[in-house]
Amino acid sequence: MEVYFTRLNWNDTSFPIAASETGLCYVGALNEPSDLFDDWIRKHLPRAELIEHPRIMQPYQEQLLEYLNGVRTRFSLPLHLIGTPFQLEVWQALCQVPYGVTVTYSDIAKQIYRPGATRAVGTAISKNRVLIVVPCHRIVGKKGDLTGYWGGLNMKRQLLEIEQVSSSKLPFL
Template sequence: METVYWAELRHSLFQNQTMYIAATENGLCKVTWPTDSMEVLMNWIYRRFPRAEMIENPEKLAPYLTQLIEYMDGARQSFSLPLDLRGTAFQTKVWRELQQIPFGETRSYSDIAHGIDHPQAVRAVGTANGANPVPIIVPCHRVIGKNNTLTGFAGGLKVKEALLNLEGYHGYTAAGHARFQF
């Protein structure tokens, strides 16, 4: 039986709303958004780890919590955490490409598609980006529309804007949901 450890995280960047993180013995596997409930975390874990024992253990997850808090405090620009990412081959390829986007920079969905040698797969890149289980660490917030608009985002556009502002990136247009402008 696999064990999935979880803990709560609150930070002023998100008005102290509760986020949840989860990890296996292999690494971090889930970070929720401040708009997500505990039920979202539990459902996600049960779908991917149906036989897992879930244990709240902030002490075991302290290294993950520390690095996330350092990032949200503006004291960390990259992460050195083990990850337990489970997805399709295409998703993991996209997630690895997202990890190449430097702090304070952005890429378009088209840039990511070209970066993984699938230039026609722009929409599929958007879908994989939205399925990213460990946002912030795998920086899906750094992907914006080709015309520099903030596009749809699982955590909500205010969260995306807060993360980009934290990183000092202000080259986007906050024009709302620019659907299909990849």
């Protein structure tokens, strides 16, 4: 399998993005070191041939930049999500959280009909490596506070500011 990648430049930052023939499989954190991306690919797609190819990645770059610049509110990109069945279920639920809305881990657990699985949901969310597109930045603590985010709380805050969201919980269910 071939996996194409490039670094997306936005403002004074850059981050890796990658896609297989199936779709987008990786959107990294702002200023993420290349070795984190390389390690993730080797672990999750060990047979992949990694090819730097900005032209193939152009449609992905365009939509991500439109989002980051406040123009796009929904993505229409094919995805290649790599995870356990439970993780995939959680990530699909994340994709249902509307732009500009924040919800809690508990809300996601209820959405997937597993109200007692809040911690497992949190763990699954922490494994998401298609940041921004699978919008785990829209998940907040039960009191509306900004909680852990693989890309760091500064990135989470920036993404929520793009969406003009306060850190208070808004309903989506």
